[in-house]
Amino acid sequence: MAETSFDIIIIGSGPGGYVTAIRAAQLGFKTAIVESKYLGGICLNWAASDQGAAALGGDLPLHAAAKEFGCPRGRSTTTRAHRQALARHIEAAQRRRRLSNEKNKISVIWGEAFIDAPGEVTVKPSKSVAPKGVLGAGTYQGKHIIIATGARPSVLPGIEPDKKLVWTYFEAMVPDRMPKSLLIVGSGAIGIEFASFYRTLGADVTVVEVLPQILPIEDAEIAGLARKSFEKQGIKI
16 A cells, blocks of 8 residues: 655655755655656756757867767757757656655655645646656645745746747747847846856847846855856847
């Protein structure tokens, strides 16, 4: 009979939930993670990197990290290579997460979680395909419940994402075409990462920020140095 009672149930397996689960298991707590789509969350499965971008764009040396992505050089194959490499990367990341969970004896419950009462989590089926060896939909008890569901894209009134002209980070990670120009609203970590990524691929990039500096939560001196570096790359801020 499948286990339904745990010391700790963590909803969300991103960088916060995943690391918490490992530490809890190491401390001897009977631990479970509830996940509905990607073990490891968006950041660990989808994160862009300057080295990957360099390999795709062909502007910089093909470093070891880019080779791992299997990215052919040259902009004519950018979009197809990007999608194929990303799919391989996600598959490998999922496999590493599963092995780590098994090593630390962390149970994975696959589905969408709802807290119905103190210490009780109802998990409904997910639309995504469940990995092998995970628990499914049902009701689970946890002495402690930790919510680590991560962030969602912000939607601005009047410019709601349509997946064509207006993207969220999901569409930006798997574009069906390479844009000639890109306007990025927000200069936080994700906005700046995409600005650097697409500029390296050759797009004309403009970043819009309402606050006095880019990377608003960072030290002002560091943000100033970063701005000079990005403007030197040709990013308009």
